[in-house]
Amino acid sequence: MPPTNILLQRAPSTAANVCTTPDCLATSAFIKQYVDLNVDPCSDFFEYSCGAWLKAPPARRKEKQESRGSFVDVTKNNVVSLVGIMESTYDDFMANQLKTNAEGFNVAEQRDIDSANFQKAKDYYNVCTSVERGAAEIYPDIAHIRNGLLSINETADSIPKQLAHTLAYFTRQNAPSLIEVKITRNDKDHDYNTVVILDPTISSEEDEESTEKVINKLLGQHNQTRQVLDTVRSMNIELWSQDEVKNAVENYFRVQTQLKNLTEALTTHEESSGVLYGNVSALVSSSVLIDWHTYLSDLNPEYASNPSGALSAVQEYMQPLEKLISSLTLQELQDFFIVRFTLDRFGKGMIFPFSSSVVPLANQTTSENMFAPNVTARQAACAIDVGTNLYNSVGRFFALKTIGGINEKNEIDAFIHELQTSWLNHLPGTPWLDAETKTRAVEKAGINALKPRAAINMIRPDWTDPTFIQSYYESFSVDVSSYYKSLSNYYSWRTDRQWKELGAKVLNEQWSDEGYATKVNAFYNPHLNQIEIPEGILQRVFYDTKFPKYLNYGGLGSVIGHELTHALDNQGRLYNSTGYAEDWWTPFSNEAFHNRSQCFIDQYNKDYITNRSTGEKIQIDGNNTLGENIADSGGLSIALTAYREYIGQMQQQELLLPDFETLTQEQMFFIGYTIPRCIYFDDELTGYDANDEHAPWSIRVKNSLINSAEFAKTFNCPAGSPMNPHKSDDDRCVVW
Known part of the structure; x- marks a missing residue:
């Protein structure tokens, strides 16, 4: 009872x-x-x-999971829904998968453009799921790092510039290096973005034995066919012997350990801590071993030419980094960058050197039966990938399938308004606040100040406007024969887009970069005084x-x-x-x-x-x-x-x-x-x-x-x- x-x-x-x-x-x-x-x-x-x-x-x-929860269940359901979208055709999706209707989404008016947007996302998903075993596609990048960016034959005078080119290349390709770089809202002027240079996040899960196994498989000459070896030699690089692999991995971990020591010595991994280099000129003049002007010029020449351009870099990290670089040989630096780049591409599922049973991370993130009987681990990983990287395109179709049309969007907005209004009505009754603070608190929580963003982005880009979405992704191209090249293209496109916006006014109303189609979370941004309730959390168990x-x-x-x-x-x-x-x-x-x-x-x-x-x-x-x-x-x-x-x-x-x-x-x-x-x-x-x-x-x-x-x-x-x-x-x- x-x-x-x-x-x-x-x-x-x-x-x-x-x-x-x-x-x-x-x-x-x-x-x-x-x-x-x-x-x-x-x-x-x-x-x-x-x-x-x-x-x-x-x-x-x-399932070798640390935990299981309702949040995870909703995420799985979202992934299965997104796989269903990506495995269908545009016509099938519009005919059979809409939750209610596409009212307000300009389908009839822009059907051809909408279909083309859908196909670009589907092409990206398809090339992700059809990737074949092999590592050949990484070799041109390895050749570029070894011969074009940071040769061991560099002169002392050329090292700062070449090291800057290398860091810029890693930034453009979203690969971790000696620094972590963010483009974020300027704390002192929210109308503009700024560059923030931080210490890198160092993984605690890497070990030398497994790393050596991966590098051996990808870059070791004894593991390759004669055809692969001939191809590599045509690029003017030689793959490593077993001893060279071992030495390279040892060099990599030697640098990683020293970077970890530097980062652990910091107070916090935040740009707000410590003394900052506050503009381009201050950063450029701070270093003799990294030509920061070259680094910035590679990413945005106009921004680099402005000495007063807003920038944040923590001296507490940048100065010890300079000392670390001075203690390293060119061979150690080159080995670090090559191993770091290779592990990154492997970890992101861009290359398949092993059989599927031992492929980790993005290559095979879960057991085959984790999502649904008809959804493989690779399909799930690729659905998450396309839902993240092409969020402003895929988000439209995911919303149509799981939320509905404009009427449902308006209902969610009204729900948020009710909650915010209720809070505002009761804030003045807070007994422990004095009158002055209470007035400011009510002002901050007010309808005109604290702005909600929910369900469907109708700002930039407007998900209800296929033409806007097409324009947004116009310069991003999918290589239908290569996932490696497609994802590399995406990283270059995204980096260029972010850096080109430096110096131009940004919309205060635009959505953050935190969301993606399957993500079950919500956010508050203190710099914009804005809450964001993405579509991924607007699902059953939370809301229906x-x-x-x-x-x-x-x-x-x-x-x-x-x-x-x-x-x-x-x-x-x-x-x-x-x-x-x-x-x-x-x-x-x-x-x-x-x-x-x-x-x-x-x-x-x-x-x-x-x-x-x-x-x-x-x-x-x-x-x-x-x-x-x-x-x-x-x-x-x-x-x-x-x-x-x-x-x-x-x-x-x-x-x-x-x-x-x-x-x-x-x-x-x-x-x-x-x-x-x-x-x-x-x-x-x-x-x-x-x-x-x-x-x-x-x-x-x-x-x-x-x-x-x-x-x-x-x-x-x-x-x-x-x-x-x-x-x-x-x-x-x-x-x-």
Whole structure:
């Protein structure tokens, strides 16, 4: 029998208040896959909402995954949907795969152009899935690095320029090197982008033995046919002997280790830390071993010729990097770049030196049965690839299949507006803010300041306009005979596009580069004061137009509320309503914020997760996870308040689902909040990075609900119970 404390809160069941339509029956069956109503919700609400799902065989499948969760399930479904699009023809897609209709998408008016855009994406996908074994396509690039960019016969005078050419080549080809380069919004002038040069991210998963195996297979002469060797010699390069491979890999790891030491010595991997070279002139004059003017000229000559051009490079890294380069021989540098480039191309699935059973990473990311019986691992990887790299084309078709037309887009926009408006209506009642800070907080969260972007990009490029999409990708070409060349073309196209925009005004309303068609996430950008709810998260378990509103408010509503709250979390509050850094908090309100934040820090510092095999405990860092924890709490509060206001406007309760008729609508809201966050950690691996800014979902759900007085009231949880441990509401951690 269910726990008795629930009976006190259950709604009276009558035929009149239960929905029995096919959609409601299907929704009920869907929710029943997750919940275990025999668990006491006041003891463990995560188990109550996720118990059946956790016990189901798929949750315990051994797939060498660190974890499995609702987020992963939605991602898989998105990938399968995208494979279905890419495996079809344009005519078949338009006839059989639209969710509702293509109203507002200019299909009839621009069908030929729309079809051509579809075909370009399909060509890219097809050449990705049909890649053949072999490594021949990388050899021209290796020859270029070895003979054209950084020869071991360079003179001392030529090294700075050639090293700059090499770094620029790696930047254009999106290959990791001695630096990491970003084109991002200028913190001091949001109308323009700027160049940011950082320390590189160093992989901790590489080892010499496996690296030597890959390099041997790709660049070792004893592994190649005579035809391959003749081809390579025609490019004026010789492949390596086994000893040369071993030496090259040793040189590579020697440089990698020193780079890792440099990066670990930094305070943080951020352009905002340390003393900066703030413009082109400062960077160019800072180095004698890298000709930065040549580097910048290779990517944008006009930008390089402007000494005052905005730029950020951290001295704390750039100066030690200069010393490191001076300590290396040309052979060590060349070996580093060749091995680094080769590993990058192999890791991205651009070359296939091995049989499919041992191909890692993008070549074969998962077991064959992970997605669907008729979807191979390579199809899945290629769907993700095309959905990422051609997002503004593929995103249009993915939206038409999974969201619908303009009417559905407008419905999502209205939903976000309801949540934001509800929050705005209640912000002035925040008791711990003084009047001055409260006015600024309301201004920042206001409709005219905090801008949402959701579902379908209608700005740049406009997904409803095939001509705009065609123009956007016009200079990108797909080589239908070569995935290697197609992806190389894409990297060059994207880099050139980003660098050409330097010095030109950019739209503040444009979408970020964070999204892609299958991505299940949402974002807040403090520099634009903008939230983004991409199409990948607007899927069942988070949101469905056929769900009762209490599920949509609990699922997607809390996600939207979470992103809104980021505008006023411990990081977002450091920026004003226009996205510029400003200390706009009074000392009184600032102290109150820190006091309330400390409650979250202390609460999460007490939590940990346990490796089920070893018993090792990993502590949660309350400081590191603070922003996400504040946003979780605020998002839940915003969503529940908005749902109550919606019901008030409707002046009647929603119908209950069959087999859930003994629960109230608000109890179902909290179930709707939890089931998208169900997660299972494997017995062998915790799947949690102690440096992650997000605590594990089971802990996030538990603490967010513990901090909600409304949850305790809704489920009548007695004081002192696990889900209501507080003696009074004043003991709960609450900021917003």
